[in-house]
Amino acid sequence: MSPFYNGINVDVRRGVRQGDTISPELFIATLQNVMRTLDWDNMGLKIDGRQLHHLRCADDIVLITPNISQAERMLADFDKACGKIGLRLNLTRAMFMRNRLVSYAPFKLNGTNISERSSYVCLGREVDMISHLAPELSRRKRAAWGAFKSIEDVVGRTKNT
Structure with a gap:
């Protein structure tokens, strides 16, 4: 190079x-x-x-x-x-x-x-030619639930402490 x-x-x-x-x-x-x-x-x-x-x-x-x-x-x-x-x-x-x-x-x-x-997806935001927000909001909701599910057991163990 x-x-x-x-x-x-x-x-x-x-x-x-x-x-x-x-x-x-x-x-x-x-x-x-x-x-x-x-x-x-x-x-x-x-x-x-x-x-x-x-x-x-x-x-x-x-x-x-x-x-x-x-x-x-x-x-x-x-x-x-x-x-x-x-x-x-x-x-x-x-x-x-x-x-x-x-x-x-x-x-x-x-x-x-x-x-x-x-x-x-660019910089965490879905880009399209129509600028619909529904697919982007749905994608973010799925990502949030995925992140939560990945630490759900930790949250459950520390919930009452």
């Missing part, structure tokens, strides 16, 4: 493991540098006079495009930029969503189909 394109090679024998304290900061810094190399000035959607082509939050990246062909180009650009420093996209976790204004078309990167989803 060669972070920041400065000619210094870092011999990566094992990846930084999830949970390591340096993991998020290292990934975010590396990703920020990758994003700076992309020429997406005319990509995305114009919102309040500014081009919006992606949102990043931790290790989630949302590409914002008016159509599937632009999304494929942006994803290919991003994949190529990541490949230059030794990063690979996990296409099994990649997905796309579209609203009713975008007609259906298969979405591929290097011949691999990217799966379409009607919603996904």
Whole structure:
């Protein structure tokens, strides 16, 4: 891996493991540098006079495009930029969503189909194109009950103390 394109090679024998304290900061810094190399000035959607082509939050990246062909180009650009420093996209976790204004078309990167989803969870909140709250509230209720069930025996033992 060669972070920041400065000619210094870092011999990566094992990846930084999830949970390591340096993991998020290292990934975010590396990703920020990758994003700076992309020429997406005319990509995305114009919102309040500014081009919006992606949102990043931790290790989630949302590409914002008016159509599937632009999304494929942006994803290919991003994949190529990541490949230059030794990063690979996990296409099994990649997905796309579209609203009713975008007609259906298969979405591929290097011949691999990217799966379409009607919603996904980002920062603990379910995101969809319709903004229904009922599924999100139901998901949170299930998560809360799951958390309670995992410690129910401890709660029962300490209830009367």
